[in-house]
Amino acid sequence: MASLEDPVEAARKVLAEHPLCDSCLGRLFGLAGYGFTNAERGRALKTLLLMKAYDVVRGLVDREVAISLARTGFKPAEDLLQKLGVERPERQACYICGGLMERVSELAAMCVEAGKEYEHETFQVGCRVPEDISEREEKLWLAFQLSASESIKSEITREVGKLVQSATGKRYSLKDPDVVFVIDVGAWSVSVISRPVYIYGRYRKLVRGLPQNPWLRPPDPRVAYQSSIEELVTGPLVRLYKAESAKLHAAGREDVDVRTLGNGRPFVVEIRNPKVRNVDLKLAQDAVNRAAQGLVEVELLYPVSGKLVPKLKAYAEIARKTYVAVVKLSQSVDPSKVEALEKALSGAVVSQRTPSRILGRKPDKVRKKVVYSVKARLLSPDTLELTITCQGGLYVKELLHGDGGRTKPSVAEILGVDVEVKELDIVWIEEPAAIASFARRSENAS
Numbered sequence: 234m235a236s237l238e239d240p241v242e243a244a245r246k247v248l249a250e251h252p253l254c255d256s257c258l259g260r261l262f263g264l265a266g267y268g269f270t271n272a273e274r275g276r277a278l279k280t281l282l283l284m285k286a287y288d289v290v291r292g293l294v295d296r297e298v299a300i301s302l303a304r305t306g307f308k309p310a311e312d313l314l315q316k317l318g319v320e321r322p323e324r325q326a327c328y329i330c331g332g333l334m335e336r337v338s339e340l341a342a343m344c345v346e347a348g349k350e351y352e353h354e355t356f357q358v359g360c361r362v363p364e365d366i367s368e369r370e371e372k373l374w375l376a377f378q379l380s381a382s383e384s385i386k387s388e389i390t391r392e393v394g395k396l397v398q399s400a401t402g403k404r405y406s407l408k409d410p411d412v413v414f415v416i417d418v419g420a421w422s423v424s425v426i427s428r429p430v431y432i433y434g435r436y437r438k439l440v441r442g443l444p445q446n447p448w449l450r451p452p453d454p455r456v457a458y459q460s461s462i463e464e465l466v467t468g469p470l471v472r473l474y475k476a477e478s479a480k481l482h483a484a485g486r487e488d489v490d491v492r493t494l495g496n497g498r499p500f501v502v503e504i505r506n507p508k509v510r511n512v513d514l515k516l517a518q519d520a521v522n523r524a525a526q527g528l529v530e531v532e533l534l535y536p537v538s539g540k541l542v543p544k545l546k547a548y549a550e551i552a553r554k555t556y557v558a559v560v561k562l563s564q565s566v567d568p569s570k571v572e573a574l575e576k577a578l579s580g581a582v583v584s585q586r587t588p589s590r591i592l593g594r595k596p597d598k599v600r601k602k603v604v605y606s607v608k609a610r611l612l613s614p615d616t617l618e619l620t621i622t623c624q625g626g627l628y629v630k631e632l633l634h635g636d637g638g639r640t641k642p643s644v645a646e647i648l649g650v651d652v653e654v655k656e657l658d659i660v661w662i663e664e665p666a667a668i669a670s671f672a673r674r675s676e677n678a679s
């Protein structure tokens with residue numbers, strides 16, 4: 234425990250073996266005292282050592298200590314040796330950092346320069362230090378039983394942070410910073426990681442045959458377009474935010490042949506590594522809608538926390554939805570049967586086994602979902618239009634045609650005919666109230 238009891242004595246022992254710069258010496262006792270930089274600590278220790286080594290009144294001269302101090306470049310020790318007529322030793326590079334700590338302001342200037350490209354209010358500094366530097370430092374902690382030392386990595390990040398803050402006026406923040414400057418000491422380089430911007434919005438899909446993600450392409454017979462909702466929404470945003478990429482996180486998905494109309498489907502778009510953080514959302518919305526040329530229409534509502542993303546899927550499961558379907562019946566039915574159908578299904582609990590069309594991809598299980606209301610009208614004796622409001626996660630196509638008895642009850646079962654789905658649209662999706670609690674007042678609010 235030499236370090237806490239007598240840092241001066243510990244410093245004498247260390248310096249007798251290894252030359253250290255002020256910062257690296259001070260850092261060995263970095264957790265002792267408060268309100269000093271490590272360079273100040275190191276300078277103070279060297280000053281005290283020299284005071285103890287040279288005492289005119291008691292006629293004391295400890296040349297060894299003076300020499301160990303002089304070789305670190307400590308000027309008063311060099312002057313003393315000159316006065317005593319002793320040959321001054323060569324200055325030696327710091328054993329731990331090799332002179333790195335004198336160049337911390339260069340690293341800070343590199344961060345300031347790299348940060349100019351990124352719109353930000355808050356920042357944090359990260360640092361990778363070559364292993365040999367950390368190893369030498371840790372070796373000293375062990376060899377001299379030092380228990381109040383700080384690591385070089387933590388000193389560099391803190392000191393660079395102070396310098397960048399005073400040079401730019403941006404705020405150092407450990408919580409959710411807009412950008413992180415990552416210093417690679419070995420490569421002598423700085424890279425910037427910018428926190429994603431998340432925008433909450435809703436999309437309307439105005440055509441059939443457009444997939445949500447770019448995975449599906451023609452010649453898949455269900456797909457009629459070369460593009461996807463994701464590409465149409467993210468393309469203009471990547472350009473406006475000068476971002477690396479963007480990802481669409483939607484609250485569920487409609488089948489390729491289903492349109493989503495009405496108030497649209499909730500989504501969060503994640504804009505990754507943006508250089509611009511604050512874009513007028515009305516402007517961004519117009520840019521997306523212009524580029525989407527009537528295939529998709531978005532409303533970009535407000536910035537949100539990224540924590541909303543993992544919740545979206547769960548929200549999709551609980552959000553109520555209203556569908557409008559047009560189905561072809563294998564036989565004509567009379568209007569009284571249609572009335573009975575409305576009564577039978579409104580308020581019904583539907584039991585669905587995993588639809589046969591996705592059975593290979595999803596495990597076979599039974600789920601129970603509520604149908605809140607059904608309105609039906611005959612467009613012709615064998616063509617029926619239905620408006621169905623149901624619980625999120627209900628497979629509506631299967632509710633219509635019954636999926637060979639895997640969904641019960643179903644429209645086909647109640648009418649006693651075969652049902653072919655001709656058109657299906659989502660016309661309303663409930664917005665769970667909790668979504669609003671993820672809003673960020675402005676992009677830079679933390």
Ligand SMILES: [Zn+2]
Pocket residue numbers: 253254255256257258327328329330331332333334
């Ligand atoms: Zn050093």
